[in-house]
Amino acid sequence: MSNITEIHLSDSRELFYFDDAPGKDRSAVDERGLPHVTSTSERRWDNLAGEWVVIAGHRQSRTFLPPTDQCPLCPTRDADHRTEIPAPDYDVVVFENRFPSLSVASTGESAVDGLFDTEPGNGRCEVVCFTSDHNGAFSQLPPERVRTVLDALSNRTEALGRIPGVEYVFAFENRGEEIGVTLSHPHGQIYAYPFVPPRMERTRQALRGYHEATGECLQCALLAAEQAAGARIVEKGTHFTAYVPFAARWPYEVMIVPHRHVPDLPALNEDELAELAELYPSVLRRFDGLFEQPAPYIAGWQQAPVRAGREQWHLALQVFSIRRAPGKLKYLAGSESGAAVWINDIAPEKAAAALRGEN
Amino acid sequence: MSNITEIHLSDSRELFYFDDAPGKDRSAVDERGLPHVTSTSERRWDNLAGEWVVIAGHRQSRTFLPPTDQCPLCPTRDADHRTEIPAPDYDVVVFENRFPSLSVASTGESAVDGLFDTEPGNGRCEVVCFTSDHNGAFSQLPPERVRTVLDALSNRTEALGRIPGVEYVFAFENRGEEIGVTLSHPHGQIYAYPFVPPRMERTRQALRGYHEATGECLQCALLAAEQAAGARIVEKGTHFTAYVPFAARWPYEVMIVPHRHVPDLPALNEDELAELAELYPSVLRRFDGLFEQPAPYIAGWQQAPVRAGREQWHLALQVFSIRRAPGKLKYLAGSESGAAVWINDIAPEKAAAALRGEN
Known part of the structure; x- marks a missing residue:
């Protein structure tokens, strides 16, 4: 550049x-x-x-x-x-x-x-x-x-x-x-x-375990399964798919995953970057469209670690909001902050439908 | 009863x-x-x-x-x-x-x-x-x-x-x-x-690993080390010690730990329960005394799982507040919620001094 x-x-x-x-x-x-x-x-x-x-x-x-x-x-x-x-x-x-x-x-x-x-x-x-x-x-x-x-x-x-x-x-x-x-x-x-942050370390171990067991990439497998299931798909491009994960922790949560097995942002090619530049803000606008007010959200790039497990890593962008209804937020209380068990009050399939604009 | x-x-x-x-x-x-x-x-x-x-x-x-x-x-x-x-x-x-x-x-x-x-x-x-x-x-x-x-x-x-x-x-x-x-x-x-909740599962594995390596209980060892260090002690009883953990995640966080190696609440004896009935609310009043308003807090009992790893488990009560200053809360944003890396803006030793009423 x-x-x-x-x-x-x-x-x-x-x-x-x-x-x-x-x-x-x-x-x-x-x-x-x-x-x-x-x-x-x-x-x-x-x-x-x-x-x-x-x-x-x-x-x-x-x-x-x-x-x-x-x-x-x-x-x-x-x-x-x-x-x-x-x-x-x-x-x-x-x-x-x-x-x-x-x-x-x-x-x-x-x-x-x-x-x-x-x-x-x-x-x-x-x-x-x-x-x-x-x-x-x-x-x-x-x-x-x-x-x-x-x-x-x-x-x-x-x-x-x-x-x-x-x-x-x-x-x-x-x-x-x-x-x-x-x-x-x-x-x-x-x-x-x-x-390596704890969240990414757990993902690294999951990717490694799945690869050892099957020879495949877990993120590739999840992506294919989500595309086949369809119910949680939010937006589908040529190079990326945006979907609500099966076990979403947050009221509204989307993973934007490249179809190609790439470790991080520097590995994306021109076509992929061009599509991402449209799809990423489009997904954010879907969050803003859920309620009458702009959505508070966190968007984080799950890239490969600098050294550990790079070949097995599959890039993903996680976007999630803590707003569960107009005027109501999802708080992390005893179960989440004390025991690390997330309780999600919105079924991922319903969240995906809402993000698709269906209700 | x-x-x-x-x-x-x-x-x-x-x-x-x-x-x-x-x-x-x-x-x-x-x-x-x-x-x-x-x-x-x-x-x-x-x-x-x-x-x-x-x-x-x-x-x-x-x-x-x-x-x-x-x-x-x-x-x-x-x-x-x-x-x-x-x-x-x-x-x-x-x-x-x-x-x-x-x-x-x-x-x-x-x-x-x-x-x-x-x-x-x-x-x-x-x-x-x-x-x-x-x-x-x-x-x-x-x-x-x-x-x-x-x-x-x-x-x-x-x-x-x-x-x-x-x-x-x-x-x-x-x-x-x-x-x-x-x-x-x-x-x-x-x-x-x-x-077994993820948080407790990680603790279970830590306790097991330490026991395998040393033959000792990690919680017993941490308790002894905290008592020796002194700087993070909040309140000390005959049967329990309340201290800010060395690697506290939250602005104000206290562990109330029984001196005796017991797995859960049913294992506490009469003398321990009598002391706990005074010390527990006393620690909560210290939280309320930090600022001019009642402290929002989460208090959670880290008991042994029903089956897994009971002998190695050491009971603890974790109490923490998300208030970091008057009118200011600790929010879980990108680092915490996206990567599971906690950033704590208050040194545990300072938090302990404040909870002891020293500043």
């Missing part, structure tokens, strides 16, 4: 402009003179769960729902309102989070004694601005812009995977105050974790 | 009065003539996660924040306001949930084909009313009443564990509208699952 310009912000963080087309002036300088933010992030091993937990004590004071005229993700339109993006306009921008949960410069401790194991919270957290329009939405972007976002995510997936110690790159969007989004400007995030 | 009276509600559900002392008249009859509610609940196997998910489509229409004068958990004080509890007063009451996520009478399907495996949502969901006082709180109950609640949970743990197919009994309390509680009357719940 040729339309990338890299600059450094005043506190030395990296920022990348990804432009829909070449020829834009991206020479503006960040003149805020920001102090360098230190990350004390660390990860601690939860012995009883067998999982890492990230402790990021420095993040408590991060920016929280600022007024629109102080949005740090808008471009810098005048010298009195300098933002994270020095340019007066942009298409797509990616930069290091000023209050990262994970950082290669983390000063967190390393101590291993078998019961209380700590490592620095190494990794990287980036912010992805989808548009300079503060009131826009990913679902409303034209396909050319979605394509630029996908190119940016693909580019960053490769770049972050090359950082020593990074084992997984997770690109996602949180949308809606209902799920705690602190900045309303349309944006996503990328977390580069120093371990 | 001798002060138990069993009756049946008008739709044939079981209800148990647990009284602080004997001699109460519990002969009142449910005259509502309720129709029988059918459960279509099923559990579906999530192949990619290797976990069961419960699909309970019939629950969407359940009671949602009714006005106080229609609270179904208050006693039946007059014939115009008949509730779930026929008696005009009660101490502690346990009854089958009218809209259960799991039911032994579930009509859900059973179908196994390797990719789309379904079983009926067998099991049982019960409601535990802690007091007839609609505006009360578990944290404010006198020790005698907490003791009756503990006796009730213990009794139901044994009874539910005897139901064929039940593999785990999870007793918990959700408190606060912030976590989606639909009835504000002080109450808890008991879920009898037809499988």
Whole structure:
């Protein structure tokens, strides 16, 4: 991709402009003179769960729902309102989070004694601005812009995977105050974790187990079975199918799965990216169409880990909403948060019908 | 325990009065003539996660924040306001949930084909009313009443564990509208699952692995290490210690662990129950004391499974709040809900100091 310009912000963080087309002036300088933010992030091993937990004590004071005229993700339109993006306009921008949960410069401790194991919270957290329009939405972007976002995510997936110690790159969007989004400007995030996240580790083991037993890919098999069953299909393309998973955890949940067995975003070809740039926002618009108000949702790319189990991995985009009815949210309470048993009150077949617009 | 009276509600559900002392008249009859509610609940196997998910489509229409004068958990004080509890007063009451996520009478399907495996949502969901006082709180109950609640949970743990197919009994309390509680009357719940919940299954494997490697109990070892470290201790008794776990996931999280290696509530002795009846609400009051408003919290009993790994299991009560600051909640967004990586913004040592009242 040729339309990338890299600059450094005043506190030395990296920022990348990804432009829909070449020829834009991206020479503006960040003149805020920001102090360098230190990350004390660390990860601690939860012995009883067998999982890492990230402790990021420095993040408590991060920016929280600022007024629109102080949005740090808008471009810098005048010298009195300098933002994270020095340019007066942009298409797509990616930069290091000023209050990262994970950082290669983390000063967190390393101590291993078998019961209380700590490592620095190494990794990287980036912010992805989808548009300079503060009131826009990913679902409303034209396909050319979605394509630029996908190119940016693909580019960053490769770049972050090359950082020593990074084992997984997770690109996602949180949308809606209902799920705690602190900045309303349309944006996503990328977390580069120093371990394979528990959710993806379980998927990795499931893919490996199925492959050992059958010689096939479990995601390919599930995709074929969903296409044959039909009841949970939401939208079908030439290269991707969107369906509500058979055992959906969330009231409205969709998996967008490429027909070709590919591990991650960088492996997608031109035809696939072109279709995805239309199908992805189309699925989001289906979520927004469910009730009278925009749907709070989380969209996350389940890509292959940087190293472990790449050949067996099959890319998928998971999109889910916590809204179960107008004015009603799905909360994670005792069963989900205490025991990790999800109770879903909406049958996946009904959810698919609603997302297809049938009721 | 001798002060138990069993009756049946008008739709044939079981209800148990647990009284602080004997001699109460519990002969009142449910005259509502309720129709029988059918459960279509099923559990579906999530192949990619290797976990069961419960699909309970019939629950969407359940009671949602009714006005106080229609609270179904208050006693039946007059014939115009008949509730779930026929008696005009009660101490502690346990009854089958009218809209259960799991039911032994579930009509859900059973179908196994390797990719789309379904079983009926067998099991049982019960409601535990802690007091007839609609505006009360578990944290404010006198020790005698907490003791009756503990006796009730213990009794139901044994009874539910005897139901064929039940593999785990999870007793918990959700408190606060912030976590989606639909009835504000002080109450808890008991879920009898037809499988060991994923969270407890991971703990079971961790306990087994540690025992195989060292011959010791991991929970005993963690407890001793926490007592030696001191920084995360919240409250220390003769028989129990309350501490913030080293790798806490939630802004404020406490484990209340018995010093004796016991598998579940029925295994506690008189001295332990007496201390727990004071220490448990004391810890809850510490949560309420953190900010200017009552803390939304989840409290869940991590008991041994009905069959698997009982000898190695060590009972613990987990209490956690999603409030991270006044007016600010911890939301589960992309990292937690999409990748199962918890990011905790409050260092466990600081949380423990705050819960001890030190800042």
